[in-house]
Amino acid sequence: MTVNHPSEPSLSAVEQQVEEIWRYVLRMPQDQEDATFFELQGQSVSAIRIASRIEDELGIRIDAGSLFENPSMKEFIWSVTEQVKSSAQAGGER
Structure with missing residues (x-):
């Protein structure tokens, strides 16, 4: 039996939140679902903002x-x- 700790988000929740962060930071238009980071004018500062929000x-x-x-x-x-x-398999440490 697998028990999720309340402080650990499920993978589907992680996927959804990362997608929301990506869309927000890169201001992704609905008609550009397959646009890459670069096509959406992503730069180093955008990458840092996305990574920081995921961590926060x-x-x-x-x-x-x-x-x-x-x-x-x-x-x-x-x-x-x-x-x-990988973190979960290594003992849950992040």
Whole structure:
């Protein structure tokens, strides 16, 4: 039986929150669902804002550089959730 601690968000909640942060910071128009970080005019300051908000709101430390390595929203969300899974498997430390 798996027990989620109240302070640990579920993966679907993480995915949803990361998507909301991405859309807000990059001001993503509804008609550009597949636009990459670069196509949305993302820059270093945008990457730092996204990473900072993820850490502040979800308690997940993300390297802002991962946005440059995973420039699509789906790739970036996947990388964040993979990091969460790895942290959980390593004993839940973030």
